[in-house]
Amino acid sequence: MQVFRAYFKVMRASAGAIAIYVAIFLGLSVAFSFAEGPQETGDFAQTRTPIAVICRDGDAPLAQGLTDYLADTSRIVPYPDNPEKLQDALFFRNVEYIAIIPAGFSADFLSGLDCAVQKVTVPGSISSRYVDMRIDKYLRTARLRHQYGGDQSQEELAVAVRADLAQETPVTVLPSSTANGSERGFVFYYRYFAYAVLATIMMGVSSIMMAFNKPDLARRNLCAPIPARSRSMQLAAGHTIFALGCWSVLVLFSFVLYGRSLLSSGLVWLYCLNTLAFTIVSASIGFLVGSSVKSVGAQAGAVNVIANAMSFIGGVFVPQSILSKQVLDVGRFLPAYWYVKANDAISRLSRPTTSALRPIYGDVLIQLAFAAAIFATTLLLTKERQAE
Amino acid sequence: MHIFGYRLKCLARDREMVFWTLIFPLILATMFHFAFDQLMGRQETFRPIRAAVVGSDAYRQNVAFRQALDALSGPGEGQLIELTVTDDREARRLLEEGAISGVITVDDPIGLTVSQSGIEQSILKSILDEYAHTYATITGILEEHPTDPAGLLREIGQVRTYTQQISFSSAEPNTTLNFFYALIAMTCLYGGFWGLRNTTDMQADLSPQGARRSVAPTHKFGVVLYDSAAALTINLAEVTVLLAYLMLVLRVKFGNQVWYVLLTCLAGCIAGVSFGAFIGTFARKSEGVKTAILSASSMTMSFLAGMMMVNMKDIIARKAPILSYINPAALITDAFYSLYIFEGHRRFFLNIALLLLISLAICILSFLRLRRDRYASL
Numbered sequence: 001m002q003v004f005r006a007y008f009k010v011m012r013a014s015a016g017a018i019a020i021y022v023a024i025f026l027g028l029s030v031a032f033s034f035a036e037g038p039q040e041t042g043d044f045a046q047t048r049t050p051i052a053v054i055c056r057d058g059d060a061p062l063a064q065g066l067t068d069y070l071a072d073t074s075r076i077v078p079y080p081d082n083p084e085k086l087q088d089a090l091f092f093r094n095v096e097y098i099a100i101i102p103a104g105f106s107a108d109f110l111s112g113l114d115c116a117v118q119k120v121t122v123p124g125s126i127s128s129r130y131v132d133m134r135i136d137k138y139l140r141t142a143r144l145r146h147q148y149g150g151d152q153s154q155e156e157l158a159v160a161v162r163a164d165l166a167q168e169t170p171v172t173v174l175p176s177s178t179a180n181g182s183e184r185g186f187v188f189y190y191r192y193f194a195y196a197v198l199a200t201i202m203m204g205v206s207s208i209m210m211a212f213n214k215p216d217l218a219r220r221n222l223c224a225p226i227p228a229r230s231r232s233m234q235l236a237a238g239h240t241i242f243a244l245g246c247w248s249v250l251v252l253f254s255f256v257l258y259g260r261s262l263l264s265s266g267l268v269w270l271y272c273l274n275t276l277a278f279t280i281v282s283a284s285i286g287f288l289v290g291s292s293v294k295s296v297g298a299q300a301g302a303v304n305v306i307a308n309a310m311s312f313i314g315g316v317f318v319p320q321s322i323l324s325k326q327v328l329d330v331g332r333f334l335p336a337y338w339y340v341k342a343n344d345a346i347s348r349l350s351r352p353t354t355s356a357l358r359p360i361y362g363d364v365l366i367q368l369a370f371a372a373a374i375f376a377t378t379l380l381l382t383k384e385r386q387a388e
Numbered sequence: 389m390h391i392f393g394y395r396l397k398c399l400a401r402d403r404e405m406v407f408w409t410l411i412f413p414l415i416l417a418t419m420f421h422f423a424f425d426q427l428m429g430r431q432e433t434f435r436p437i438r439a440a441v442v443g444s445d446a447y448r449q450n451v452a453f454r455q456a457l458d459a460l461s462g463p464g465e466g467q468l469i470e471l472t473v474t475d476d477r478e479a480r481r482l483l484e485e486g487a488i489s490g491v492i493t494v495d496d497p498i499g500l501t502v503s504q505s506g507i508e509q510s511i512l513k514s515i516l517d518e519y520a521h522t523y524a525t526i527t528g529i530l531e532e533h534p535t536d537p538a539g540l541l542r543e544i545g546q547v548r549t550y551t552q553q554i555s556f557s558s559a560e561p562n563t564t565l566n567f568f569y570a571l572i573a574m575t576c577l578y579g580g581f582w583g584l585r586n587t588t589d590m591q592a593d594l595s596p597q598g599a600r601r602s603v604a605p606t607h608k609f610g611v612v613l614y615d616s617a618a619a620l621t622i623n624l625a626e627v628t629v630l631l632a633y634l635m636l637v638l639r640v641k642f643g644n645q646v647w648y649v650l651l652t653c654l655a656g657c658i659a660g661v662s663f664g665a666f667i668g669t670f671a672r673k674s675e676g677v678k679t680a681i682l683s684a685s686s687m688t689m690s691f692l693a694g695m696m697m698v699n700m701k702d703i704i705a706r707k708a709p710i711l712s713y714i715n716p717a718a719l720i721t722d723a724f725y726s727l728y729i730f731e732g733h734r735r736f737f738l739n740i741a742l743l744l745l746i747s748l749a750i751c752i753l754s755f756l757r758l759r760r761d762r763y764a765s766l
């Protein structure tokens with residue numbers, strides 16, 4: 001038991017460095033969950049793209065009608081007619097679309113001249129298509145009403161167009177799912193979980209390993225009257241308890257933050273399973289790092305580089321759906337890739353069915369295989385070093 | 389001059405520091421590159437939305453609606469949806485597994501079933517809305533003025549767009565650039581580690597070197613100047629390596645004004661080194677605490693300049709503008725940004741001037757503090 005007790009004494013000494021990762025992660029999660037705003041469940045919420053509308057056409061009813069229609073269907077962010085400010089707004093995506101109704105637009109439009117609403121967008125983006133559809137729809141309807149609807153004033157035209165555009169398609173949301181699907185807070189939480197658990201466990205396990213691997217200490221331990229097997233087992237028990245501890249703190253915290261929505265999703269056990277597999281992987285990596293590095297500086301470097309690299313390439317920080325194919329091909333050789341893949345698959349489920357669960361189990365098994373391989377490599381390395 | 393030379397050697401031999409101030413930013417840059425390379429392309433670019441339509445009798449009989457859907461799902465530039473015609477149960481299964489975004493059911497009225505809210509679902513709804521709206525327009529017009537039904541139908545068939553893309557600047561609004569700009573800012577501020585090390589090696593109560601150098605017959609101002617010059621040289625060299633890597637290997641865009649970019653780096657490095665010196669002279673704590681203060685504060689400043697969250701810089705600029713004028717990282721990032729995006733240099737020089745002003749202020753403060761140092765016993 002001496003080794004086991006010593007384990008936690010060493011742990012206490014490096015608790016600060018370890019807790020930092022957990023604290024940062026938890027702090028950010030809390031911030032994000034507050035930023036998320038109220039959860040809407042059950043009802044369909046139409047996406048409202050943030051846009052800026054600059055109307056240079058005075059108070060012409062048609063231009064006003066278009067602005068009102070855009071205000072109803074998008075989220076208008078008020079901006080002055082100032083290119084520098086608007087450029088900033090678009091660059092940082094405060095607005096995703098800037099619509100400029102040029103002076104004299106309504107008059108030109110009604111007299112059949114070629115005219116267009118000017119737009120500044122991110123070319124080819126999904127939100128620009130979405131707003132394009134709105135503007136085109138309004139103006140096409142106006143064109144039809146104007147050409148074929150008989151004589152009417154601009155005001156009457158604007159009213160008629162709005163009446164045509166009032167109808168809404170009924171949308172049913174599947175009863176088994178919450179309305180904001182993959183945008184639910186805990187989905188993000190469990191994706192970033194990978195970084196937190198990896199950094200924390202790597203830091204903790206490697207600190208212990210370094211302490212026990214100090215040449216003098218290791219030599220003294222070698223001649224202690226305690227069998228090597230027993231010592232290793234006690235260390236392993238220590239690692240297990242530490243890793244499980246980190247895991248349960250992070251999982252428990254997700255209950256605190258997202259309690260009801262997480263529990264009602266019926267996916268908790270899947271998340272637990274996946275995170276547990278990744279926890280084991282993290283422990284194995286920590287084991288490897290701990291037996292390879294010697295100085296505290298090198299350890300900090302290794303932990304930072306491995307945790308960041310794995311998170312970036314594996315798709316923790318940036319969703320896998322937007323990583324390029326080449327990066328994903330490289331990512332396949334990292335356990336984080338399989339963790340995120342399983343996590344994404346779990347998040348998409350609205351109801352766990354056997355056929356949908358099979359690939360998730362596969363991803364979990366791959367992670368475990370990684371862990372086993374890393375453990376085996378480390379043991380081999382240490383054996384060789386001892387032989388020297 | 390020899391002080392400068394030896395100082396340079398002395399600093400460059402600190403491997404661990406070179407790792408954090410040079411290798412670490414290079415690795416981060418590579419990560420950013422892999423991660424954000426296609427961010428613009430993938431996340432925002434429109435791809436046809438996968439949807440299913442229930443192939444009921446009502447669907448088969450509604451020729452107009454079928455034609456409308458066919459027009460939208462035909463391959464090509466204007467393709468909006470990728471459509472599967474299937475039965476009710478299969479469509480439901482696809483939806484539950486997340487393979488499609490929505491199920492269209494032709495009924496009266498035409499309805500949509502989704503499993504969550506999102507932009508794809510919204511576009512689907514918008515397409516269906518459009519059909520309903522056009523239908524409403526036609527019936528409305530035909531009821532009131534049934535003069536030219538053939539012309540009306542011909543007009544509907546013509547697809548016109550009423551939007552025209554313009555741009556305020558020749559540069560593409562690529563948000564991901566800000567990550568790289570903020571990363572350079574972080575590297576400049578990491579120059580503070582060199583500045584910090586300088587002050588440690590100069591103060592007699594902090595290190596044996598400091599004690600030795602305090603009794604040397606060189607003027608303190610000269611020592612400070614040469615030491616800072618050495619730190620600045622190393623920092624600038626590191627930032628230049630990073631910059632070259634970003635520009636030539638990763639092909640990050642900085643606009644075409646290389647000299648202005650280098651000027652920004654120089655100003656950034658000056659700010660970084662003097663910031664380190666400032667912490668070194670004013671925080672009278674152990675070396676570890678000072679390093680922690682320095683890395684935490686430069687991380688915070690880079691965070692506020694948008695290194696982790698891209699719109700952070702803009703949020704600060706709008707909610708707490710003062711912060712963005714005194715945060716060196718934000719100034720450096722904004723200098724790069726304004727070089728890239730704007731034609732004029734007004735905003736650029738404002739950034740640089742503020743940056744130099746801040747550096748000057750903290751340099752003077754640190755030196756005032758240093759020069760008063762007298763030791764009772766060495």
